[in-house]
Amino acid sequence: MIEAIEFPELARKYNVYGVPKVVINDAVEFEGALPEGPYLDKVLEALRQP
Amino acid sequence: MALIREKDRQLLEDKYRRELEGKVRLVYFTQGENLLHVPGRVECEQCKEMEELLQEVATLSPQFELVTYDFVADQAKAAEYGIDRIPALVLEGEDGSSHGVRFFGITSGYEFATLVEDLVDVSKGRSRLSEASQTKAAQIDRPVHIQIFVTPT
Known part of the structure; x- marks a missing residue:
């Protein structure tokens, strides 16, 4: 968990405009909450990225 | 004031x-008290308040233990835990x-609720995900780094 206001350089790096914003392995990102199934799919999607 | x-x-x-x-150790990295203002040094705005908050949290249960490290003086510990910015909390x-x-930045506002629940999860040491999700997650064989950006309001 990263507090976006305290660390603006990270918020800029990951284009955080809305929260919560989730970034997985710097490969997949999404804004807002997801149920666990689709959330896990995002994690697996991130692992498929080269 | 509490x-x-x-x-x-x-x-x-x-x-x-x-x-x-089980017991939970709250490993906190902060900026040590320094009366001297060092030009160029980044001051940690939230460190003191976060420390006060964690000191109060630690008194909520005898199962909690708060361990505090100085991010600069205890560089080796920071490296061991992979901490590159403060305030940082590892459960x-x-x-x-x-x-x-791991929490970077103060866990106040809505994020206090996250901390409250994560303390229970770490104490129990098991996942609350469904069996189907846990089976699916078991196939993951590489490290996954999930960053969740939040604001304290």
């Missing part, structure tokens, strides 16, 4: 009495097991 209101303190003490299983299970839960 950061946790008396009413909340009682609710949390009750909750933790009921729900906690560790009883056997020193890491569940990968």
Whole structure:
């Protein structure tokens, strides 16, 4: 968990405009909450990225 | 002045009495007291308040242990835990097991609720995900780094 206001350089790096914003392995990102199934799919999607 | 209101303190003490299983170590990295202003040094705006909050949290249950490190003076510890910015909090299970839960920045506002629940999860040391999700997650054989950006309001 990263507090976006305290660390603006990270918020800029990951284009955080809305929260919560989730970034997985710097490969997949999404804004807002997801149920666990689709959330896990995002994690697996991130692992498929080269 | 207490950061946790008396009413909340009682609710949390009750909750933790009921729900906690193993001990939880709250490993906190902060900026040491320094009366000298060092030009160019980044001051940690939230460190002191976060420390006060964690000191109060640590008193909510005898199962909690707060360990505080100075980010600069205890560089080796920071490196061991992979901490590159402060304030930072790592939650560790009883056997020193890491569940990968780390907080960067103050856990106030809505994020206090996240901390409250994560303390229980780490104490129990098991996932609340469904069996189907856990089976699916078991096939993951590489490290996964999940960053969740939040604001304290």
